Amino acid sequence: MANDPAFPPFPADTLPESPPSRPGPGWVETILILLAYFALQFGLGGGLGLLSQTLARAFPNAVPVEADRLVIVVILTLAGAAAITLALVTRRWGPLLRDGGPAGIGFTQPDGWQILFGSVLGIVAPLAGGLLTQLLAGDHEVSQAVSTLADNAHVGLRIALLPVAILVGPLVEEVLFRGALLALLRTRFGDGWAITVSSLVFGVVHLPDLGGLWYAVPNLVLVGAFCAWLRVRSRSIWPAYACHAANNSLATMAWFS
Template sequence: MAYDDTSAFPPTNLAPPRRAPGVIETLLCIAAYFAMQFAFGGLFGGLSMQLTRLFPASVPDAPDRLIVVVILTLACSASLTYWLVLRRWGRARAHEAGPGGLGFNAPSGTYIAIGTAMGIAAPILGGLLTQLLAGGHEVSQAVSDIADKAHIVMRVALLPVVVLVGPAVEELLFRGALLSLLRTRLGDGWAIAISAIVFGTVHLPDLGWLWYAVPNLILVGVFCAWLRVRSGSIWPAFVTHAANNALATIAWFTATTS
């Protein structure tokens, strides 16, 4: 009797694996996110100005109005960035824990706890480092300047965007796409260092080009990148980033609204 075991032969109709994104494509994805922020910020900002001219008595004051612009801008930019990156990297790489993946797999509880501790320590250590480098100069970010002058309700509305949406998309880009690219080419050590430096440097415009505020963000970037490498998941890094941002917003609720 003939023996026909077709399972012994590999299937011939499998499509070749999609090529991993390269350096230029990865950097363009990061640049696209910030370009979208600029574009959506201009769009919603211009719309808010038009509404102010048409309905001056109904539109909120400038700080509250700008918070609405920030929320819409980040929500639209983050949504499109997630769609772009996940579509290009693909489902398989999105859930891959190794160097070539984005790390959207479940982490262990231990690394979530470590990520929380790092997120609490980062603003404390980073704040001391910034004070040392700044020499007494005040450091603030554009979003914080807006929130400090806004109504308490608008500060609360902005909180989820700063604590959750911002860290989620930045972790996707810097500890997902960029770190993945660097790990496959340079190894873990260099990948952690370079991705953290890039992460800190791209925030310079939001910091008013105050260079002495960048090492604080580089420290956060090192913590997050180390967690991504060690845990095999992007979620502990997200927890660190979110906790850091949450502590940084405490001043919003102690500031006096003018």
């Protein structure tokens, strides 16, 4: 895969040599840090939501309307969960962060063409995945929870939510799914199985945000597969991040249409 000459943005002979990989993430620590990220979202979201309701009851004329408060809670929740999770990753796997090998997280310098190619794939993925979702969903509407919240919020808060949805969320998810999880699977089962399994996990964990609508999962699995392939092919996490960010950017356009 890494030596396939059919993709000019990724010529094997121009890829930087990575240092020998250290032992990669283990099963227990990888699963725990994935669970910690979603537990942090649940805990922070619940706590901030309760605080929002308390302030609304105490000062009904001095706080934003409910839709705006919910978006503020989402921004603070995702930013807080991401910051804590990335700190945990750095503390636990610091030596692996700049390792581009199979066991590394992949914060290595990419080529500009790799970033561009990843961005293009990030736009192609939702277009192709949207057709697949439409085929599976039929007449059913598909929407993520954060999109529903943004649709009802003030335009200023929609804009404030953009950096979290486009930059922060993709960064922490790439570190977890195309960094730790992919490294765990690559070192044990090889690239093909690692890309497949990590993509499936990436799609399934988003089911709660999709309201349990299973027919929207294949779209996310496709995005996950593109991102995982980019990570393996480029030996860097940044093209996958560009793909993920471009995908989310396209999705957020609906907030302003």
